Amino acid sequence: MASKAIFSTLRRSLTKPNRAVSRRHHLSTSSAATASEPYAGDEHAIVMKGVRISGRPLYLDMQSTTPLDPRVFDAMNASSIYDYGNPHSRTHLYGWEAENAVEVARIQVAKLIGASPKEIVFLSGATEANNTVVKGVMHFYKDKKRHVITTQTEHKCVLDSCRHLQQEGFEVTYLPVRTDGLVDLEMLREAIRPDTGLVSVMAVNNEIGVVQPMEEIGRICKEHKVPFHTDAAQAIGKIPVDVEKWNVSFMSMSGHKIYGPKGIGAMYVRRRPRVRLEPLMNGGGQERGLRSGTLATQQVVGFGVACELAMKEMEYDEKWIKRLQERLLNGVREKLDGVVVNGSLESRYAGNLNLSFAYVEGESLLMGLKEVAVSSGSACTSASLEPSYVLRALGVDEDMAHTSIRFGIGRFTTEEEIDKAVELTVKQVEKLREMSPLYEMVKEGIDIKNIQWSQH
Amino acid sequence: MVDKGQVISLCRFLLRAGRQYPDYNIREYAKRRTLDGFRMNKNLTDHSKVEDAYAEGKKQLEVVERVVKVYLAYPPKTKNIMELKLQ
Numbered sequence: 001m002a003s004k005a006i007f008s009t010l011r012r013s014l015t016k017p018n019r020a021v022s023r024r025h026h027l028s029t030s031s032a033a034t035a036s037e038p039y040a041g042d043e044h045a046i047v048m049k050g051v052r053i054s055g056r057p058l059y060l061d062m063q064s065t066t067p068l069d070p071r072v073f074d075a076m077n078a079s080s081i082y083d084y085g086n087p088h089s090r091t092h093l094y095g096w097e098a099e100n101a102v103e104v105a106r107i108q109v110a111k112l113i114g115a116s117p118k119e120i121v122f123l124s125g126a127t128e129a130n131n132t133v134v135k136g137v138m139h140f141y142k143d144k145k146r147h148v149i150t151t152q153t154e155h156k157c158v159l160d161s162c163r164h165l166q167q168e169g170f171e172v173t174y175l176p177v178r179t180d181g182l183v184d185l186e187m188l189r190e191a192i193r194p195d196t197g198l199v200s201v202m203a204v205n206n207e208i209g210v211v212q213p214m215e216e217i218g219r220i221c222k223e224h225k226v227p228f229h230t231d232a233a234q235a236i237g238k239i240p241v242d243v244e245k246w247n248v249s250f251m252s253m254s255g256h257k258i259y260g261p262k263g264i265g266a267m268y269v270r271r272r273p274r275v276r277l278e279p280l281m282n283g284g285g286q287e288r289g290l291r292s293g294t295l296a297t298q299q300v301v302g303f304g305v306a307c308e309l310a311m312k313e314m315e316y317d318e319k320w321i322k323r324l325q326e327r328l329l330n331g332v333r334e335k336l337d338g339v340v341v342n343g344s345l346e347s348r349y350a351g352n353l354n355l356s357f358a359y360v361e362g363e364s365l366l367m368g369l370k371e372v373a374v375s376s377g378s379a380c381t382s383a384s385l386e387p388s389y390v391l392r393a394l395g396v397d398e399d400m401a402h403t404s405i406r407f408g409i410g411r412f413t414t415e416e417e418i419d420k421a422v423e424l425t426v427k428q429v430e431k432l433r434e435m436s437p438l439y440e441m442v443k444e445g446i447d448i449k450n451i452q453w454s455q456h
Numbered sequence: 457m458v459d460k461g462q463v464i465s466l467c468r469f470l471l472r473a474g475r476q477y478p479d480y481n482i483r484e485y486a487k488r489r490t491l492d493g494f495r496m497n498k499n500l501t502d503h504s505k506v507e508d509a510y511a512e513g514k515k516q517l518e519v520v521e522r523v524v525k526v527y528l529a530y531p532p533k534t535k536n537i538m539e540l541k542l543q
Contacts, residue, residue, distance in 0.1 A: 046534055055537040059481065070482060070523040071516075077526065316492070371537050412481035414488075416538060 057373040058417045062408030063206050063234060063352055064375055068302075069259035069411070071309060076261060076302040083297045088286055098297045105304025109266050112307040113232075113251065114242040118271060121287045122300050125265035126233035127157040128280070129252035130200075132267060132291070133229050134161040136277035137198050137250070138170055145197030151175045151183055152393035154202055155231055162200075179395050180344035181210035185220065192224045199228050203235035203246075207390040207406060208343035209352025211239060218247030227275050233257050233265070237310025238318070238349055243268060249275045255299070259411060260306030264299035267291075317411050322350040324409045324418050329353060331422035336429055342391060342404055353407040359439040360432045362387075362402035368428040369405075372421050376405050457503070458510045466513050467494050473520040478527055480536040486520065 045054050059067070079101055085094025087102045103117070110117040123129055138148060150162055152174045162172045173191045177183055183201060192199070199221050204211050214230065221228040228247060233254035235241055243251060251268035255261050269275065269290065283292025332339055338358035357365065366376055376388075387401035396404070407421065433439045438448060467490065474486030497509045 053537075055535045055540045058537055067479075067481065070477075070527070071519055073526075074519050074523045316489075412485045414481065414484045414538075417481075420538065 051370055053370050055371075057371045058420060059373045060407050060409065060413065060417070060421055061373050061375050062410035062413075063209075063257075063406060064408070065256045065262065066259045066410055067412060068261065069306065069309060072260055072302050072306045075305040076298045079298040079301040083301065085297075087295050087297055088284070101297055101301050102295055105300045105307075108304035108308040109253070112236055112241065112311045113253075113268060114244055115268050116271070118288075119268055121267045121269060121290045122295055122303075123265055123267060123281075123287075123291045124263055125256075126155075126231060126252040126254035127265075128291075129254075129265050129267040130155065130157045130231055131161050132280045133250045133252065133277060134158060134198065134200060135165065136280060136290075137227060137229070137275070138165055139278045140276050141197050142170075145195050146170050147193050147196045148172045148198050148200070149175060149188065149191050149196060149226075150200040151177055151202070153177050153181065153205055153208070153390045154200065155206060155233075158200055158202070158231060177393055180347070181205060181208050181342075181394055182344060182347060183212055183217065185213065185216055188217065189220055192220070192226060196224070196226050199226050200230070201228075202231040203241070204232070204239065204349045204352075205343070205390065206234050206352075207388055208354045208394070209234075209349045210343040211235070211347050211349055213347070214246040214248075218245075222247050234349070234352075237307065237314060238351065240314070243270070250277075255303040255306060258306050258310045261299050261302040264296065264303045266303065313411070318350065320411070321409050321413075324413055324415065325350045325353055327415065328407060328409070328418050328422060329355075331419065332425060335422075335426045340400060342394060342396060351409045353409070354404055355407070356396065356400040356404045357429050358400060358403070359436055359442060360403045360429055361436075362404070364432055365403055365405065365428060368432070369424060372424055374405050374407055374421075376403075458506055463494070463510065463513075466510065466517065467491075470513065470517050470520065473517060473524060476524045476528065478532050480538050 045052055046056070083098045083101045085092070085096075085098040087095060087098040089095025089098075102122070106117040106120050106122075109120050123132065134148070138145065146169075148162055148165060148170060150158060150172065159174075162174075166172050175183055175187055175191060188199070199217070201212050201214075201217055203214055218228055227249040229250040229252075230246070230248050231252045232241060233252060234257055236253050237258040241251075248268070249270045253266045253268070255264040255266075267290070269277065269288075277290065279290045279292065281292050286292050286295070329341070332355065336357070340356045340358065342354040342356055362376060366374075387396075387398060388404070391401040391404055405425075409418070441451075442448060470490045471487060474483065474490060477483040477486060493513075497506075500506050500509065
């Protein structure tokens with residue numbers, strides 16, 4: 001017994017890695033990037049997927065999803081306990097109470113966008129809403145309308161639905177965008193044909209944060225009498241949205257982008273003038289026949305409360321987020337050069353800041369920023385190694401597109417977090433640039449684009 | 457009729473309740489939002505508006521006290537980096 005203990009301690013001491021050795025040679029920039037000094041309280045360290053972080057990272061990824069607001073959580077709890085009836089049951093109190101809760105939520109959502117409650121359809125999220133509108137409208141009018149117009153920077157679900165339509169025989173025009181991310185209105189006007197069935201332009205882009213000129217696009221669509229669909233998942237509760245001013249016929253909304261629950265969304269379908277669409281989910285005819293299926297009452301209630309809160313707090317949040325965005329941008333620009341903001345800085349939602357750092361390798365930058373939860377490219381495209389298609393559509397160079405980072409600021413972000421994020425980013429970028437031979441050449445004044453690389 | 461003492465004690469109750477949130481971001485937001493909320497309504501003179509604001513504050517206090525109990529029932533297992541840095 002004792003000899004076993006002796007041998008095991010001996011083995012452990014002999015095979016313990018020498019700390020000094022692990023810091024000396026770093027064969028790649030990425031491993032150098034991840035080596036960092038441990039914090040004093042390292043007992044709390046989290047080890048996951050081969051990465052060791054000393055605590056929960058600061059959350060700066062508000063565009064992919066947002067934390068649940070405690071007031072929304074409170075409303076959902078009460079609803080989960082008591083509103084368990086099926087809102088479509090007409091015969092007993094449980095159904096009536098659940099239906100009341102759903103109708104209250106419907107009014108709250110409708111007020112946020114300036115619509116009537118009868119025009120709101122609840123479904124499982126903005127992706128389902130986008131699919132239903134794009135496919136449903138074109139399938140309904142498939143005899144007369146065979147053309148769809150959308151942009152190159154749309155969300156993946158819209159682009160994928162359009163690709164599905166192309167396979168069915170429809171024609172799709174993907175409008176290019178300018179270098180600041182905005183749609184060219186003249187190109188849109190020229191692209192509209194007599195058989196155009198739908199124009200789909202997202203209000204606020206999830207990757208670069210630019211706000212499209214919605215009123216002008218709505219006016220063009222009204223002139224040519226083409227239904228206008230917008231994916232407003234990132235826009236509601238953040239910029240003022242009005243379906244009358246924008247003249248939209250369809251709008252997709254998502255719950256988990258406005259501090260509400262995941263798994264719920266809504267679709268606005270205009271009633272005057274009436275636009276028709278074929279439902280994607282067939283069944284008992286719930287939600288005006290456009291989306292059959294029992295509604296998840298507590299999710300709907302949570303979404304409604306989140307919308308009401310967003311309407312009340314929009315001005316206050318906007319001031320706070322604008323302040324933090326300026327702090328972030330100025331903080332980074334003060335200490336680093338070669339920082340490019342992707343997308344127009346004027347026509348932009350303040351909470352989304354997409355920065356590219358020149359002369360830095362993207363993967364290493366992200367791996368070194370493990371204490372800040374940010375994303376590069378959207379969650380949908382981060383699995384592949386290609387740079388995001390949105391940045392490619394903006395005309396950003398490949399190397400700059402690879403080093404893009406999207407900082408998402410939200411209602412709950414604090415000034416200290418922004419300062420820490422600035423500090424970590426600057427430190428990481430400086431460390432990587434120091435190791436980069438390209439940066440040395442740039443500092444000496446050599447123009448990288450005109451170098452003749454010799455063949456080996 | 458709501459008097460100054462009641463308003464100040466409501467603010468203090470809200471701040472005290474908000475301090476108990478285990479989550480760093482929500483805790484900081486609760487503090488900031490309470491103070492800013494009371495500051496924004498500082499110069500209200502219309503009695504009915506003051507009553508409305510006070511009632512709203514009382515409702516929020518109930519919500520915070522309820523929610524904090526649930527949040528504390530599931531304590532977090534890891535600390536946020538911002539909390540570690542402050543040590």
